[in-house]
Amino acid sequence: xxxxxxxxxxxxxxxxxxxxxxxxxxxxxxxxxxxxxxxxxxxxxxxxxxxxxxxxxxxxxxxxxxxxxxxxxxxxxxxxxxxxxxxxxxxxxxxxxxxxxxxxxxxx
Amino acid sequence: xxxxxxxxxxxxxxxxxxxxxxxxxxxxxxxxxxxxxxxxxxxxxxxxxxxxxxxxxxxxxxxxxxxxxxxxxxxxxxxxxxxxxxxxxxxxxxxxxxxxxxxxxxxxxxxxxxxxxxxxxxxxxxxxxxxxxxxxxxxxxxxxxxxxxxxxxxxxxxxxxxxxxxxxxxxxxxxxxxxxxxxxxxxxxxxxxxxxxxxxxxxxxxxxxxxxxxxxxxxxxxxxxxxxxxxxxxxxxxxxxxxxxxxxxxxxxxxxxxxxxxxxxxxxxxxxxxxxxxxxxxxxxxxxxxxxxxxxxxxxxxxxxxxxxxxxxxxxxxxxxxxxxxxxxxxxxxxxxxxxxxxxxxxxxxxxxxxxxxxxxxxxxxxxxxxxxxxxxxxxxxxxxxxxxxxxxxxxxxxxxxxxxxxxxxxxxxxxxxxxxxxxxxxxxxxxxxxxxxxxxxxxxxxxxxxxxx
Numbered sequence: 001x002x003x004x005x006x007x008x009x010x011x012x013x014x015x016x017x018x019x020x021x022x023x024x025x026x027x028x029x030x031x032x033x034x035x036x037x038x039x040x041x042x043x044x045x046x047x048x049x050x051x052x053x054x055x056x057x058x059x060x061x062x063x064x065x066x067x068x069x070x071x072x073x074x075x076x077x078x079x080x081x082x083x084x085x086x087x088x089x090x091x092x093x094x095x096x097x098x099x100x101x102x103x104x105x106x107x108x
Numbered sequence: 109x110x111x112x113x114x115x116x117x118x119x120x121x122x123x124x125x126x127x128x129x130x131x132x133x134x135x136x137x138x139x140x141x142x143x144x145x146x147x148x149x150x151x152x153x154x155x156x157x158x159x160x161x162x163x164x165x166x167x168x169x170x171x172x173x174x175x176x177x178x179x180x181x182x183x184x185x186x187x188x189x190x191x192x193x194x195x196x197x198x199x200x201x202x203x204x205x206x207x208x209x210x211x212x213x214x215x216x217x218x219x220x221x222x223x224x225x226x227x228x229x230x231x232x233x234x235x236x237x238x239x240x241x242x243x244x245x246x247x248x249x250x251x252x253x254x255x256x257x258x259x260x261x262x263x264x265x266x267x268x269x270x271x272x273x274x275x276x277x278x279x280x281x282x283x284x285x286x287x288x289x290x291x292x293x294x295x296x297x298x299x300x301x302x303x304x305x306x307x308x309x310x311x312x313x314x315x316x317x318x319x320x321x322x323x324x325x326x327x328x329x330x331x332x333x334x335x336x337x338x339x340x341x342x343x344x345x346x347x348x349x350x351x352x353x354x355x356x357x358x359x360x361x362x363x364x365x366x367x368x369x370x371x372x373x374x375x376x377x378x379x380x381x382x383x384x385x386x387x388x389x390x391x392x393x394x395x396x397x398x399x400x401x402x403x404x405x406x407x408x409x410x411x412x413x414x415x416x417x418x419x420x421x422x423x424x425x426x427x428x429x430x431x432x433x434x435x436x437x438x439x440x441x442x443x444x445x446x447x448x449x450x451x452x453x454x455x456x457x458x459x460x461x462x463x464x465x466x467x468x469x470x471x472x473x474x475x476x477x478x479x480x481x482x483x484x485x486x487x488x489x490x491x492x493x494x495x496x497x498x499x500x501x502x503x504x505x506x507x508x509x510x511x512x513x514x515x516x517x518x519x520x521x522x523x524x525x526x527x528x529x530x531x532x533x534x535x536x537x538x539x540x541x542x543x544x545x546x547x548x549x550x551x552x553x554x555x556x557x558x559x560x561x562x
Protein backbone atom coordinates (compact mmCIF):
# COMPACT_ATOMS: atom_id res chain seq x y z
CA UNK A 1 0.00 0.00 0.00
CA UNK A 2 1.39 3.37 -0.99
CA UNK A 3 1.91 5.83 1.80
CA UNK A 4 0.00 9.02 1.18
CA UNK A 5 1.84 12.30 1.45
CA UNK A 6 -1.25 14.47 1.91
CA UNK A 7 -4.83 14.31 3.12
CA UNK A 8 -8.15 15.63 1.92
CA UNK A 9 -10.81 17.04 4.20
CA UNK A 10 -12.61 14.14 5.91
CA UNK A 11 -9.71 11.67 5.67
CA UNK A 12 -8.86 9.59 8.77
CA UNK A 13 -5.40 10.82 9.80
CA UNK A 14 -2.93 11.00 12.68
CA UNK A 15 -1.48 14.22 14.08
CA UNK A 16 1.31 14.88 16.53
CA UNK A 17 1.75 17.77 18.92
CA UNK A 18 4.02 18.82 21.73
CA UNK A 19 2.11 18.96 25.02
CA UNK A 20 4.98 20.26 27.17
CA UNK A 21 8.38 21.64 26.16
CA UNK A 22 11.29 20.34 28.31
CA UNK A 23 11.33 23.58 30.32
CA UNK A 24 7.66 23.13 31.29
CA UNK A 25 7.88 19.51 32.44
CA UNK A 26 7.13 18.29 35.96
CA UNK A 27 9.75 18.63 38.66
CA UNK A 28 11.60 15.54 39.85
CA UNK A 29 11.72 13.67 36.52
CA UNK A 30 14.75 11.53 35.68
CA UNK A 31 17.21 13.57 33.56
CA UNK A 32 16.66 11.58 30.37
CA UNK A 33 12.91 12.19 30.51
CA UNK A 34 13.22 15.84 31.60
CA UNK A 35 15.38 16.60 28.53
CA UNK A 36 12.61 15.54 26.14
CA UNK A 37 9.34 17.28 25.29
CA UNK A 38 6.12 15.47 26.23
CA UNK A 39 4.64 14.58 22.83
CA UNK A 40 1.20 13.29 21.94
CA UNK A 41 -0.36 11.52 18.95
CA UNK A 42 -4.06 11.31 18.22
CA UNK A 43 -6.21 10.25 15.26
CA UNK A 44 -9.22 11.95 13.73
CA UNK A 45 -10.93 13.19 10.57
CA UNK A 46 -8.98 15.99 8.86
CA UNK A 47 -10.86 19.29 8.78
CA UNK A 48 -8.92 20.51 5.73
CA UNK A 49 -6.41 19.48 3.10
CA UNK A 50 -2.83 19.21 4.33
CA UNK A 51 0.51 17.70 3.45
CA UNK A 52 2.57 15.54 5.83
CA UNK A 53 4.45 17.89 8.15
CA UNK A 54 1.88 20.68 7.91
CA UNK A 55 -0.42 21.75 10.73
CA UNK A 56 -3.97 20.50 10.43
CA UNK A 57 -7.05 20.32 12.63
CA UNK A 58 -8.73 16.95 13.17
CA UNK A 59 -12.08 16.01 14.64
CA UNK A 60 -11.49 13.01 16.92
CA UNK A 61 -13.88 10.10 17.55
CA UNK A 62 -15.41 11.98 20.47
CA UNK A 63 -15.92 15.10 18.36
CA UNK A 64 -13.12 17.16 19.89
CA UNK A 65 -11.09 19.37 17.60
CA UNK A 66 -7.33 18.96 18.01
CA UNK A 67 -4.64 20.77 16.05
CA UNK A 68 -1.30 19.12 15.29
CA UNK A 69 1.28 18.20 12.68
CA UNK A 70 0.01 15.73 10.11
CA UNK A 71 2.14 12.58 10.41
CA UNK A 72 0.09 9.85 8.71
CA UNK A 73 -2.96 9.31 6.52
CA UNK A 74 -5.03 6.17 7.16
CA UNK A 75 -2.63 5.22 9.97
CA UNK A 76 -2.34 1.48 10.54
CA UNK A 77 -0.66 -0.98 12.87
CA UNK A 78 2.45 -3.00 12.16
CA UNK A 79 2.94 -4.99 15.37
CA UNK A 80 3.30 -8.73 14.85
CA UNK A 81 3.89 -12.03 16.62
CA UNK A 82 7.41 -12.13 15.17
CA UNK A 83 9.66 -15.15 14.92
CA UNK A 84 9.58 -17.79 17.65
CA UNK A 85 12.40 -17.22 20.15
CA UNK A 86 14.81 -20.15 19.92
CA UNK A 87 14.86 -20.29 23.74
CA UNK A 88 11.18 -21.30 23.81
CA UNK A 89 10.95 -23.45 20.69
CA UNK A 90 11.50 -26.78 22.46
CA UNK A 91 9.65 -26.06 25.71
CA UNK A 92 6.40 -27.76 24.63
CA UNK A 93 8.14 -30.85 23.28
CA UNK A 94 10.32 -31.26 26.35
CA UNK A 95 7.52 -30.76 28.87
CA UNK A 96 5.26 -33.22 27.05
CA UNK A 97 8.04 -35.84 27.18
CA UNK A 98 8.46 -35.30 30.91
CA UNK A 99 4.73 -35.57 31.47
CA UNK A 100 4.59 -38.82 29.45
CA UNK A 101 7.51 -40.27 31.42
CA UNK A 102 5.87 -39.38 34.73
CA UNK A 103 2.54 -40.92 33.73
CA UNK A 104 4.23 -44.04 32.33
CA UNK A 105 5.69 -44.61 35.79
CA UNK A 106 2.20 -44.52 37.28
CA UNK A 107 2.15 -40.88 38.35
CA UNK A 108 -0.86 -38.64 37.74
CA UNK B 109 -12.32 15.94 40.08
CA UNK B 110 -15.39 15.86 42.31
CA UNK B 111 -17.58 16.64 39.29
CA UNK B 112 -15.80 13.95 37.27
CA UNK B 113 -16.40 11.25 39.91
CA UNK B 114 -19.82 12.34 41.06
CA UNK B 115 -19.10 12.18 44.78
CA UNK B 116 -17.04 13.78 47.52
CA UNK B 117 -14.23 11.85 49.18
CA UNK B 118 -13.86 14.37 52.02
CA UNK B 119 -16.90 13.03 53.88
CA UNK B 120 -14.96 9.81 54.58
CA UNK B 121 -11.86 11.49 56.08
CA UNK B 122 -11.43 10.94 59.82
CA UNK B 123 -8.03 12.56 60.39
CA UNK B 124 -4.90 13.49 58.40
CA UNK B 125 -4.15 9.74 58.38
CA UNK B 126 -7.33 7.71 58.81
CA UNK B 127 -10.45 7.48 56.65
CA UNK B 128 -13.58 5.36 56.65
CA UNK B 129 -12.54 2.73 54.11
CA UNK B 130 -15.64 0.54 54.37
CA UNK B 131 -17.81 3.66 54.21
CA UNK B 132 -16.08 4.65 50.98
CA UNK B 133 -16.48 1.11 49.59
CA UNK B 134 -20.22 1.16 50.38
CA UNK B 135 -20.76 4.68 49.01
CA UNK B 136 -21.99 3.49 45.62
CA UNK B 137 -24.87 1.65 47.31
CA UNK B 138 -24.47 -1.42 45.08
CA UNK B 139 -24.61 -4.87 46.67
CA UNK B 140 -22.56 -7.74 45.26
CA UNK B 141 -25.76 -9.07 43.67
CA UNK B 142 -26.38 -5.67 42.07
CA UNK B 143 -22.86 -5.74 40.64
CA UNK B 144 -23.38 -9.26 39.31
CA UNK B 145 -26.61 -8.17 37.60
CA UNK B 146 -24.85 -5.14 36.05
CA UNK B 147 -22.05 -7.36 34.79
CA UNK B 148 -24.39 -9.99 33.41
CA UNK B 149 -26.22 -7.32 31.42
CA UNK B 150 -22.85 -5.99 30.25
CA UNK B 151 -21.65 -9.40 29.00
CA UNK B 152 -18.99 -9.56 31.70
CA UNK B 153 -18.04 -12.22 34.27
CA UNK B 154 -19.15 -15.82 34.79
CA UNK B 155 -15.90 -16.91 33.13
CA UNK B 156 -14.79 -20.57 33.15
CA UNK B 157 -12.65 -21.93 35.97
CA UNK B 158 -10.47 -24.67 34.51
CA UNK B 159 -8.36 -27.31 36.21
CA UNK B 160 -4.86 -27.54 34.75
CA UNK B 161 -4.34 -31.31 34.95
CA UNK B 162 -1.23 -31.41 32.80
CA UNK B 163 0.59 -28.60 34.57
CA UNK B 164 -0.38 -30.14 37.93
CA UNK B 165 1.12 -33.47 36.89
CA UNK B 166 4.20 -31.72 35.52
CA UNK B 167 4.78 -30.11 38.92
CA UNK B 168 4.14 -33.44 40.69
CA UNK B 169 6.72 -35.12 38.44
CA UNK B 170 9.47 -33.25 40.33
CA UNK B 171 7.80 -32.40 43.66
CA UNK B 172 8.60 -34.38 46.80
CA UNK B 173 6.31 -37.40 47.42
CA UNK B 174 2.85 -36.30 48.59
CA UNK B 175 3.44 -32.76 47.34
CA UNK B 176 2.16 -30.87 44.30
CA UNK B 177 -1.09 -28.94 44.73
CA UNK B 178 -3.91 -29.03 42.17
CA UNK B 179 -3.70 -25.94 39.95
CA UNK B 180 -6.71 -24.14 38.47
CA UNK B 181 -7.10 -21.01 36.38
CA UNK B 182 -9.94 -18.52 36.07
CA UNK B 183 -10.08 -17.77 32.35
CA UNK B 184 -10.78 -14.05 32.52
CA UNK B 185 -9.68 -13.66 28.90
CA UNK B 186 -13.23 -14.85 28.12
CA UNK B 187 -14.55 -11.38 28.99
CA UNK B 188 -15.58 -9.13 26.08
CA UNK B 189 -12.38 -7.08 25.91
CA UNK B 190 -10.20 -9.97 27.02
CA UNK B 191 -9.35 -9.45 30.69
CA UNK B 192 -10.70 -9.14 34.23
CA UNK B 193 -10.56 -5.37 33.72
CA UNK B 194 -13.98 -5.63 32.07
CA UNK B 195 -15.34 -6.20 35.57
CA UNK B 196 -13.97 -2.87 36.77
CA UNK B 197 -15.03 -1.03 33.65
CA UNK B 198 -18.58 -2.42 33.61
CA UNK B 199 -19.44 -0.92 37.00
CA UNK B 200 -17.79 2.44 36.27
CA UNK B 201 -19.59 2.71 32.94
CA UNK B 202 -22.91 1.71 34.56
CA UNK B 203 -22.50 4.50 37.12
CA UNK B 204 -21.46 7.03 34.44
CA UNK B 205 -24.47 6.13 32.28
CA UNK B 206 -26.89 6.23 35.20
CA UNK B 207 -25.65 9.67 36.25
CA UNK B 208 -26.07 11.08 32.77
CA UNK B 209 -22.47 11.66 31.72
CA UNK B 210 -21.85 12.04 27.98
CA UNK B 211 -18.57 10.15 28.04
CA UNK B 212 -15.78 8.59 30.10
CA UNK B 213 -12.02 9.09 30.38
CA UNK B 214 -9.36 6.75 31.71
CA UNK B 215 -5.58 7.06 31.86
CA UNK B 216 -4.13 3.59 31.31
CA UNK B 217 -1.75 1.75 29.01
CA UNK B 218 -3.15 -1.56 30.14
CA UNK B 219 -6.09 -3.86 29.46
CA UNK B 220 -8.30 -1.47 31.41
CA UNK B 221 -8.36 0.92 28.45
CA UNK B 222 -9.81 -1.71 26.14
CA UNK B 223 -12.29 -2.71 28.85
CA UNK B 224 -13.51 0.88 29.29
CA UNK B 225 -13.67 1.38 25.52
CA UNK B 226 -15.66 -1.83 25.04
CA UNK B 227 -18.12 -1.09 27.84
CA UNK B 228 -18.48 2.55 26.72
CA UNK B 229 -19.31 1.38 23.20
CA UNK B 230 -22.06 -0.89 24.56
CA UNK B 231 -23.44 1.89 26.76
CA UNK B 232 -23.33 4.40 23.87
CA UNK B 233 -20.93 6.67 25.77
CA UNK B 234 -18.02 8.55 24.26
CA UNK B 235 -14.61 7.39 25.44
CA UNK B 236 -11.11 8.84 25.67
CA UNK B 237 -8.16 6.68 26.71
CA UNK B 238 -4.87 8.38 27.62
CA UNK B 239 -1.85 6.12 27.24
CA UNK B 240 1.85 6.32 27.96
CA UNK B 241 2.82 4.60 24.72
CA UNK B 242 6.16 5.72 23.30
CA UNK B 243 9.69 6.67 24.26
CA UNK B 244 11.16 9.90 22.83
CA UNK B 245 12.18 8.00 19.64
CA UNK B 246 8.48 7.23 19.04
CA UNK B 247 9.19 3.56 19.68
CA UNK B 248 6.33 1.85 21.47
CA UNK B 249 6.10 -1.37 23.46
CA UNK B 250 4.31 -3.83 21.13
CA UNK B 251 2.07 -4.81 24.04
CA UNK B 252 0.91 -1.21 24.47
CA UNK B 253 0.52 -0.59 20.73
CA UNK B 254 -1.79 -3.60 20.59
CA UNK B 255 -3.85 -2.10 23.40
CA UNK B 256 -4.01 1.23 21.53
CA UNK B 257 -5.33 -0.71 18.57
CA UNK B 258 -8.00 -2.51 20.56
CA UNK B 259 -9.22 0.73 22.19
CA UNK B 260 -9.51 2.28 18.72
CA UNK B 261 -11.24 -0.84 17.45
CA UNK B 262 -13.94 -0.18 20.07
CA UNK B 263 -14.29 3.41 18.89
CA UNK B 264 -12.33 5.22 21.61
CA UNK B 265 -10.26 8.33 21.04
CA UNK B 266 -6.77 7.31 22.08
CA UNK B 267 -4.19 9.89 23.13
CA UNK B 268 -0.76 8.31 22.89
CA UNK B 269 1.90 10.12 24.92
CA UNK B 270 5.61 9.82 25.45
CA UNK B 271 6.95 8.79 28.87
CA UNK B 272 6.11 10.90 31.89
CA UNK B 273 3.77 11.24 34.85
CA UNK B 274 2.26 14.41 33.34
CA UNK B 275 -0.13 12.00 31.63
CA UNK B 276 -2.36 12.56 34.65
CA UNK B 277 -2.32 16.33 34.08
CA UNK B 278 -3.39 15.70 30.48
CA UNK B 279 -6.22 13.54 31.80
CA UNK B 280 -7.34 16.18 34.31
CA UNK B 281 -7.36 18.85 31.58
CA UNK B 282 -9.47 16.57 29.39
CA UNK B 283 -11.94 16.00 32.25
CA UNK B 284 -12.19 19.76 32.62
CA UNK B 285 -12.64 20.29 28.89
CA UNK B 286 -15.21 17.56 28.28
CA UNK B 287 -17.09 17.15 31.59
CA UNK B 288 -16.80 13.37 31.13
CA UNK B 289 -16.79 10.82 33.95
CA UNK B 290 -13.38 9.80 35.38
CA UNK B 291 -13.38 6.01 35.04
CA UNK B 292 -10.48 5.73 37.50
CA UNK B 293 -9.04 2.30 38.11
CA UNK B 294 -9.02 3.15 41.77
CA UNK B 295 -12.62 4.19 42.41
CA UNK B 296 -14.87 2.19 44.76
CA UNK B 297 -16.99 1.21 41.71
CA UNK B 298 -14.02 -0.25 39.90
CA UNK B 299 -12.87 -2.32 42.85
CA UNK B 300 -16.46 -3.47 43.60
CA UNK B 301 -16.47 -4.87 40.06
CA UNK B 302 -13.62 -7.26 40.94
CA UNK B 303 -15.31 -8.63 44.05
CA UNK B 304 -17.44 -10.81 41.77
CA UNK B 305 -14.26 -12.49 40.55
CA UNK B 306 -13.35 -13.68 44.04
CA UNK B 307 -16.94 -14.64 44.69
CA UNK B 308 -17.21 -16.71 41.48
CA UNK B 309 -13.95 -18.52 42.30
CA UNK B 310 -15.40 -19.75 45.59
CA UNK B 311 -18.69 -20.83 43.98
CA UNK B 312 -16.90 -22.65 41.16
CA UNK B 313 -14.35 -24.30 43.44
CA UNK B 314 -17.13 -25.48 45.75
CA UNK B 315 -18.81 -27.07 42.73
CA UNK B 316 -15.57 -28.63 41.46
CA UNK B 317 -13.89 -29.73 44.70
CA UNK B 318 -16.46 -29.24 47.46
CA UNK B 319 -14.51 -26.44 49.17
CA UNK B 320 -13.11 -22.95 48.59
CA UNK B 321 -9.52 -22.93 47.29
CA UNK B 322 -6.74 -23.13 49.85
CA UNK B 323 -4.69 -20.56 47.91
CA UNK B 324 -5.46 -17.86 45.36
CA UNK B 325 -2.57 -16.28 43.45
CA UNK B 326 -3.17 -12.79 42.08
CA UNK B 327 -1.06 -10.81 39.61
CA UNK B 328 -0.42 -7.57 41.46
CA UNK B 329 0.25 -4.08 40.09
CA UNK B 330 -1.91 -1.17 41.26
CA UNK B 331 -3.67 -3.25 43.91
CA UNK B 332 -7.23 -3.48 42.60
CA UNK B 333 -6.92 -7.10 41.59
CA UNK B 334 -5.71 -8.23 45.02
CA UNK B 335 -8.19 -5.99 46.87
CA UNK B 336 -11.31 -6.87 44.88
CA UNK B 337 -10.54 -10.58 44.66
CA UNK B 338 -9.81 -10.88 48.40
CA UNK B 339 -12.97 -8.97 49.30
CA UNK B 340 -15.00 -11.26 47.04
CA UNK B 341 -13.45 -14.37 48.61
CA UNK B 342 -14.46 -13.11 52.05
CA UNK B 343 -17.96 -12.21 50.93
CA UNK B 344 -18.34 -15.79 49.68
CA UNK B 345 -17.23 -17.11 53.07
CA UNK B 346 -13.73 -18.25 52.06
CA UNK B 347 -12.10 -16.82 55.17
CA UNK B 348 -9.35 -19.44 55.31
CA UNK B 349 -8.12 -18.96 51.75
CA UNK B 350 -4.57 -17.60 51.54
CA UNK B 351 -4.24 -14.62 49.20
CA UNK B 352 -0.85 -14.48 47.51
CA UNK B 353 0.01 -11.47 45.35
CA UNK B 354 2.64 -11.93 42.66
CA UNK B 355 4.59 -9.39 40.60
CA UNK B 356 7.31 -9.58 37.99
CA UNK B 357 10.57 -8.33 39.47
CA UNK B 358 11.58 -5.16 37.64
CA UNK B 359 13.72 -3.76 40.44
CA UNK B 360 16.33 -1.27 39.30
CA UNK B 361 14.30 0.11 36.39
CA UNK B 362 12.94 3.64 36.81
CA UNK B 363 9.27 3.87 35.84
CA UNK B 364 9.49 7.50 34.69
CA UNK B 365 12.71 7.07 32.70
CA UNK B 366 12.57 7.57 28.94
CA UNK B 367 15.46 5.16 28.35
CA UNK B 368 14.21 2.48 30.78
CA UNK B 369 10.69 2.58 29.27
CA UNK B 370 11.44 0.11 26.50
CA UNK B 371 13.81 -2.00 28.58
CA UNK B 372 10.84 -3.37 30.47
CA UNK B 373 9.40 -6.47 28.91
CA UNK B 374 6.30 -6.19 31.05
CA UNK B 375 4.06 -3.15 31.05
CA UNK B 376 2.04 -4.22 34.09
CA UNK B 377 1.97 -6.84 36.85
CA UNK B 378 5.44 -5.73 37.90
CA UNK B 379 7.12 -4.46 41.05
CA UNK B 380 7.43 -0.96 39.54
CA UNK B 381 3.72 -0.57 40.30
CA UNK B 382 3.29 -3.35 42.83
CA UNK B 383 5.64 -2.11 45.55
CA UNK B 384 4.85 1.65 45.44
CA UNK B 385 1.09 1.03 45.29
CA UNK B 386 1.26 -1.45 48.19
CA UNK B 387 3.27 0.95 50.35
CA UNK B 388 1.39 4.12 49.38
CA UNK B 389 -1.95 3.40 47.64
CA UNK B 390 -3.05 7.04 47.75
CA UNK B 391 -0.57 7.95 45.01
CA UNK B 392 -3.44 7.19 42.58
CA UNK B 393 -5.53 9.58 40.46
CA UNK B 394 -8.26 9.82 43.14
CA UNK B 395 -8.02 11.36 46.66
CA UNK B 396 -8.37 7.97 48.35
CA UNK B 397 -7.54 4.74 46.57
CA UNK B 398 -10.16 1.99 46.95
CA UNK B 399 -7.48 -0.53 45.95
CA UNK B 400 -5.43 -1.22 49.08
CA UNK B 401 -3.50 -4.43 48.44
CA UNK B 402 -1.45 -4.47 51.64
CA UNK B 403 -4.74 -4.86 53.58
CA UNK B 404 -5.38 -8.18 51.89
CA UNK B 405 -2.05 -9.83 51.03
CA UNK B 406 -1.12 -12.87 53.09
CA UNK B 407 2.07 -13.22 51.04
CA UNK B 408 3.71 -11.20 48.28
CA UNK B 409 6.08 -12.99 45.92
CA UNK B 410 8.08 -12.02 42.85
CA UNK B 411 9.04 -13.98 39.76
CA UNK B 412 11.38 -13.01 36.92
CA UNK B 413 10.42 -12.02 33.38
CA UNK B 414 11.92 -15.19 31.88
CA UNK B 415 9.91 -17.38 34.26
CA UNK B 416 6.66 -15.75 33.18
CA UNK B 417 7.48 -16.20 29.48
CA UNK B 418 8.33 -19.86 30.19
CA UNK B 419 5.06 -20.39 32.08
CA UNK B 420 3.19 -18.69 29.21
CA UNK B 421 4.70 -21.11 26.70
CA UNK B 422 3.96 -24.07 29.00
CA UNK B 423 0.31 -22.99 29.42
CA UNK B 424 -0.18 -22.88 25.67
CA UNK B 425 1.63 -26.13 24.92
CA UNK B 426 0.32 -28.27 27.81
CA UNK B 427 -3.13 -26.82 28.43
CA UNK B 428 -4.25 -25.42 25.07
CA UNK B 429 -4.59 -21.93 26.52
CA UNK B 430 -2.70 -19.18 24.71
CA UNK B 431 -2.92 -16.28 27.13
CA UNK B 432 -0.97 -13.39 28.57
CA UNK B 433 1.88 -12.82 29.01
CA UNK B 434 1.57 -10.25 31.84
CA UNK B 435 -1.47 -11.96 33.35
CA UNK B 436 0.55 -15.17 33.62
CA UNK B 437 2.72 -13.67 36.36
CA UNK B 438 0.46 -15.37 38.91
CA UNK B 439 0.67 -18.61 36.91
CA UNK B 440 4.48 -18.65 37.08
CA UNK B 441 4.28 -18.06 40.83
CA UNK B 442 1.59 -20.72 41.24
CA UNK B 443 3.71 -23.35 39.45
CA UNK B 444 6.53 -22.62 41.91
CA UNK B 445 4.28 -22.50 44.99
CA UNK B 446 2.31 -25.67 44.11
CA UNK B 447 5.50 -27.72 44.30
CA UNK B 448 5.80 -27.04 48.04
CA UNK B 449 2.13 -27.57 48.88
CA UNK B 450 0.44 -30.93 49.63
CA UNK B 451 -1.50 -32.71 46.90
CA UNK B 452 -4.85 -31.90 48.49
CA UNK B 453 -4.14 -28.16 48.42
CA UNK B 454 -5.87 -26.20 45.66
CA UNK B 455 -4.22 -23.21 44.00
CA UNK B 456 -6.31 -20.90 41.83
CA UNK B 457 -4.58 -18.55 39.40
CA UNK B 458 -7.27 -15.91 39.36
CA UNK B 459 -6.90 -14.43 35.89
CA UNK B 460 -5.79 -14.80 32.31
CA UNK B 461 -5.72 -12.06 29.68
CA UNK B 462 -6.16 -12.22 25.92
CA UNK B 463 -3.14 -12.53 23.70
CA UNK B 464 -2.61 -11.16 20.21
CA UNK B 465 -0.04 -9.65 17.86
CA UNK B 466 2.33 -7.56 19.97
CA UNK B 467 0.71 -8.74 23.20
CA UNK B 468 2.47 -12.06 23.10
CA UNK B 469 5.57 -13.54 24.71
CA UNK B 470 7.25 -14.03 21.34
CA UNK B 471 6.89 -10.40 20.32
CA UNK B 472 7.89 -9.20 23.78
CA UNK B 473 11.10 -11.23 23.59
CA UNK B 474 11.86 -10.06 20.05
CA UNK B 475 11.30 -6.48 21.22
CA UNK B 476 13.58 -7.00 24.22
CA UNK B 477 16.34 -8.24 21.90
CA UNK B 478 15.83 -5.28 19.57
CA UNK B 479 16.33 -2.99 22.59
CA UNK B 480 19.64 -4.54 23.57
CA UNK B 481 18.39 -6.96 26.22
CA UNK B 482 20.21 -10.29 26.33
CA UNK B 483 17.79 -13.24 26.02
CA UNK B 484 19.15 -16.68 26.88
CA UNK B 485 18.34 -19.92 28.65
CA UNK B 486 19.83 -20.66 32.05
CA UNK B 487 19.12 -20.16 35.73
CA UNK B 488 16.31 -17.59 36.07
CA UNK B 489 17.99 -16.26 39.23
CA UNK B 490 20.61 -14.71 36.93
CA UNK B 491 17.90 -12.47 35.38
CA UNK B 492 18.78 -8.75 35.61
CA UNK B 493 15.82 -6.46 34.81
CA UNK B 494 16.67 -4.20 31.87
CA UNK B 495 19.83 -6.18 31.03
CA UNK B 496 19.00 -9.85 30.62
CA UNK B 497 16.03 -12.18 30.44
CA UNK B 498 16.88 -15.72 31.44
CA UNK B 499 14.44 -18.42 30.29
CA UNK B 500 14.48 -21.45 32.61
CA UNK B 501 15.85 -24.69 31.20
CA UNK B 502 13.64 -26.83 33.42
CA UNK B 503 10.36 -26.25 35.29
CA UNK B 504 12.10 -27.09 38.60
CA UNK B 505 13.92 -23.77 38.28
CA UNK B 506 10.71 -21.76 38.69
CA UNK B 507 10.87 -19.95 41.99
CA UNK B 508 8.60 -17.54 43.85
CA UNK B 509 10.66 -15.19 46.00
CA UNK B 510 8.94 -13.78 49.08
CA UNK B 511 8.89 -10.03 49.57
CA UNK B 512 9.29 -9.11 53.26
CA UNK B 513 5.81 -7.84 54.15
CA UNK B 514 7.05 -6.29 57.40
CA UNK B 515 9.39 -4.10 55.36
CA UNK B 516 6.47 -3.00 53.18
CA UNK B 517 4.33 -2.30 56.27
CA UNK B 518 7.05 -0.13 57.73
CA UNK B 519 7.38 1.74 54.45
CA UNK B 520 3.59 2.19 54.31
CA UNK B 521 3.45 3.63 57.85
CA UNK B 522 6.36 5.96 57.02
CA UNK B 523 4.49 7.20 53.94
CA UNK B 524 1.31 7.76 55.96
CA UNK B 525 3.23 9.83 58.54
CA UNK B 526 5.02 11.80 55.82
CA UNK B 527 1.72 12.73 54.17
CA UNK B 528 0.30 14.08 57.44
CA UNK B 529 1.11 17.68 58.48
CA UNK B 530 4.55 18.15 60.07
CA UNK B 531 4.54 17.29 63.78
CA UNK B 532 1.22 15.41 63.63
CA UNK B 533 1.07 12.60 66.22
CA UNK B 534 -1.09 9.61 65.23
CA UNK B 535 -4.14 9.10 67.47
CA UNK B 536 -5.39 5.74 68.76
CA UNK B 537 -7.91 5.73 65.89
CA UNK B 538 -5.07 6.32 63.40
CA UNK B 539 -3.15 3.36 64.82
CA UNK B 540 -6.17 1.07 64.38
CA UNK B 541 -6.65 2.36 60.81
CA UNK B 542 -2.97 1.84 59.93
CA UNK B 543 -3.07 -1.68 61.40
CA UNK B 544 -6.09 -2.60 59.27
CA UNK B 545 -4.60 -0.97 56.19
CA UNK B 546 -1.28 -2.79 56.63
CA UNK B 547 -2.83 -6.15 57.63
CA UNK B 548 -1.09 -6.23 61.00
CA UNK B 549 -1.74 -5.53 64.69
CA UNK B 550 -2.05 -2.10 66.39
CA UNK B 551 0.91 -3.10 68.59
CA UNK B 552 3.08 -3.68 65.54
CA UNK B 553 2.07 -0.28 64.12
CA UNK B 554 2.82 1.42 67.44
CA UNK B 555 6.31 -0.08 67.43
CA UNK B 556 6.92 1.14 63.86
CA UNK B 557 5.59 4.62 64.67
CA UNK B 558 7.77 4.87 67.80
CA UNK B 559 10.86 3.90 65.79
CA UNK B 560 10.07 6.32 62.97
CA UNK B 561 9.37 9.25 65.31
CA UNK B 562 12.62 8.73 67.25
